[in-house]
Amino acid sequence: MPDQNPRQRAWVEVSPAAIKANAGALCQHLTPGAELMAVVKADGYGHGAVTVANAALDGGATSLGVATLQEGLELRHSGLKAPILLLSNLCDPEELRTCLEWQLMPTLSSLGDAKLCHALAEDSGRRFKVQLKIDTGMSRLGCALDDGAETTQAIQRLKNLVLEGIYSHLACADDRNMTVTQQQQQRFQSVLEALPQRGHGLCRHLANSAGTLLEPNLHYDMVRVGLALYGHSPASHLSDVVPLRSALAVRAKVTLIREIQAGTGVSYGHQYISPHARRLAVVAIGYADGVVRALSGQIDALHCDKRLPQVGAITMDQLLIDATDAPDLHPGSIVTLLGRDQNVEITPQNWSDRCQSIPWEILCGFKHRLPRVEV
Ligand SMILES: *Cc1c(COP(=O)(O)O)cnc(C)c1O
Secondary structure, eight states, X not given: OTTSOTTXXXXXXXXXXXXXXXXXXXXXXXXXXXXXXXXXXHHHHXXXXXXXXXXXXXXXXXXXXXXXXXXXXXXXXXTOOSOEEEOSOOOOHHHHHHHHHHTEEOEEOSHHHHHHHHHHHHHHTSOEEEEEEBOSSOXXXXXXXXXXXXXXXXXXXXXXXXXXXXXXXXXXXXXXXXXXXXXXHHHHHHHHHTSGGGGBTBEEEEEOHHHHHHOGGGOXXXXXXXXXXXXXXXXXXXXXXXXXXXXXXXXXXXXXXXXXOTTOEESGGGOEEOSSOEEEEEESOOGGGTOOGGGTTTOEEEETTEEEEEESOOOSSOEEEEOTTOTTOXXXXXXXXXXXXXXXXXXXXXXXXXXXXXHHHHHTTXXXXXOEEEO
């Protein structure tokens, strides 16, 4: 829609400068020698993967992590040359062939996966860069712990493969209780100890955002950071470790102002009945844009440092706010649903606390009906 103003109805503002600053602050915090992988899966947690990738690399990240083949290809097609790791599993030979062609590193969970990649590489006459994942307690991807060292060495003997890294993923690093995280680290360490020179020469990595902020011992050769890169802490007790700045705001326009009498039912189901006469504003954003319906009556919109309560059921394309205290609000006024407006900020955590979600899900829930606008 190049011929349309992206700020006509509702939009997501993204700050590459904030991403770059967050990447820089995270790099500063890393144990010497450790590198930063910017995790940009799910379209850069809704911020726009190519925008985020470029800003993070500018800020000091050295590689990128994505979930799907399509996401990897999008980055390559945009001209990005940095190493890219696919964090999810691929099992289709056709997809793996595409990885080889575009230099996207797949994650392997077994020697069987490795042999398939080896055969594909043989056909193409090229060496295939891959990484091995070890399951240390997430019970999702990765080879069994007891096979970790043996599988690593068997892969290293496959001459058409280049094993670039060995890694695992933490299940509970945002928990105040560190028992599971410590156990996972010990397990990861036990695999490394069983390798020649403790796996030196391989890129060894374990930490997500929470692990990165929690404990430098978890940094190894690289950390894989998503949420913190976008300026949000994975847990309240980790919020002061590195100075981070939110990179996103969701804003929308008021399209209509109406006055209602006391006792008037508002929106579907009349979940809200006005106790007094009220001045309502209709805002052009709804759950089809990612403003979760479960938040109905639980959030505020910001306007000129004022918090205006959202009232009644959030509908597919519109929602209502009580603008009685904002007489200056008029059709065309811009309100902020998420992010900062002057001195007030509404965070993804504020939303997720009210709808049994998590900040990750809130951020990647903004639909592509909302144009992304770089600021
Ligand atoms: C998504 C993901 C990350 C990033 O997690 P955050 O908590 O957002 O930092 C790291 N590693 C893997 C394997 C992932 O899937």
